[in-house]
Amino acid sequence: MFRNVTPEKAIAFVESIVALSHCWPLSSTATKSRIFRYKVLRSVLFLNSLLLLFPLSYAIYVHREDPVTFCKAVSLALAVVQIPLHSSFCINQYDRYQRLIEEMKSCCEKGNLHERRVFQQYVNKYGMYYAASAAWFYWTGSTVPIGTIFISDPFPTPAEYPFPVDSEPIRSIIFLQQSLVGLQCSSAMCINIFCALLMLFTAARFEILMNEIRTVNNVASFVKCVKKYYALKRYAKEVTNTARYTTLITLSISGIESVFAGIILIGRQPFAVKLQFISVCSTVLLGVFMCAWPADNLIHVSEDTMRAVYESKWYDQPLKIQKFILLMMIPQSPVVLRIRCIIPAFSLNYYCSFITNVMSMFTALRVVMYQDED
Template sequence: MLKNCIKFIIHIIWLCVVITFCWPLPVSSSKLRVLVFKLLIICSDNFVISSKTFCLSICISQHPIQSFMYVVNYGSLQRIVDEMVVCFKEARQYERDIFSKYIAKCNVFYGGTLIFVYITGLVFVMGPVALPIDYPLECEYPFRVNYTSIIIFIYFHQSFVCFQCAAHVCLSAFGAFLLWFTAARFECLAMEFQNSSNIDTLIVCIKKQLHLRRYAEQVVNCLRFLVLYAISVGTCALTLCGIIMIVNSPQVVKTQFITISVTMLIQVYMFAWPADYMKEWSINVSRSVYDGKWYKQSLKLQKMFLNVMLYQKPITLSISCLLEELSLRYYCSYVSNAFSIFTALRVVVENKSE
């Protein structure tokens, strides 16, 4: 049951991000197939299609920037995903129970988010139906477009761009899935530490901990600049949304920008929530030995348990000098600062109007 559920989750996430070409191929893929796949990533960029509004330009800029980041980290992501799939296949019963617990915790939020993101793209695709515009995006072309075939082609092309923007936002779900998986593995390892009853099993657990910490650091290295980019894009989008809400603009335009802003806030939260859990469980692994029956073990084993407890360095998603630590606390301050920017812009506009 769990195996089918995890396969379904992986398939849904893959389906949501497939048109970004950023989900890595299996490790067993040939070099030629990998080369063609990387060329598809680069060729899928739509940065040349710029919008008159800066906010839409920011959304479109996700294509080349995120694609470049995934090309750079392609090898690491390929190994990370391959190890994740193998871990799910070989999971024992207690590990399956923990994975099921995490799925129950996250399925509603992330499932609803993926649907909401694509609805956001659909709002822009259906824009010509509700607004006096011909295309979803306001673009000018250096050739005549008053032919039915060209109008249809441009409409479908711009619609694909809108959905590709949504797919790039869904890459946050892909990154969050890797963080949740890492946190769940730390919790599984914590149970193994609690059940350690001799030196041999403890040594095995310590080796697993070192391997898992290296795995977590690989995940963080692949995601840290994507998170920084998501935060930067979200800040710009929220600022522009604040301006749109203050000045006189059509209600439909305000609705579109509110939808974009909510999407950006959700995108950052999708990373912050699992990153906070991963940090917590990377520390709890060492602390978990205290929850076991260490008092019934030999003095030598108790001393080794004590050494394990002393090592409590957390794994955090951070960038030197740019992002101290991504956590729920940071996300709360991020949202608070966004509302502060809204308030400051409103004061400036009102003072100018007076």
């Protein structure tokens, strides 16, 4: 099925799954009325997340003596807090996202046959995985309200309100509001897929340039390729500069979330409750992987682009061209998604170390809890 998905359809798919987060900017040609509706809806969804975040924060205080309810409230509050965090960052980076997306769409629409073939190869390679991940994110957001059918809790979360909530229609309104926030959390997790899309598109452009370098046979063409390389590198750095903040938010929340979800999984809780937190734990770890995989690929592709000149028939070229090729083969620094003093290089190696640290904390928690029970 995903073999027939075009790059334009892949972009439209990502735009649809992040709709509830409102991180996808409007076109620069959007009318004033459309921009106004966009901002109003974004503000309403932002406020909706806060309407659950504050009651969850109050629940953390109320149930501070109850380890199970406390951990559940903290875990869900962390899932909700990512909504205003991501939303605030996307508002701040609105113009940059708009430029990056419009250039991406323009390249896909105006690309020649070879360029579209490379873009299509990326869609075929990554499309099924990211589509399945998006489905998992939304399924996880749905399990929280669905799980209330099998447990005694009247609401999807243990949020505490300073007013009675047992009567109708207040009870139904709160249930629907909390369910909507669950879908907003799913959409916020899909922002990692949005960042992955930008990084994969950038990597595809590096591959296109790599193939072009292999076929050039004169100095003018080499100069043109070098200019394209540095222009593309500037674009790639803009992509990583936007993705690093999303990555930092995801990493921070995922690490803490995994610890508190682990407490629920270790404890003697009903299977329905554990199922909710198995989904939550799997989702946050998957969210980190969403960015780690394309970031790792971008490192290798950006580093190997200029080396592709060695794969051309440089030995058949005149001495002048061979000297120019020698200059082109000077090692170039790769495009790395990094956060100063926190993440030296976000890659699959870093992701493995992150998983190792999470498992170490999980093991330590298990030992402490079993000692307390004994």
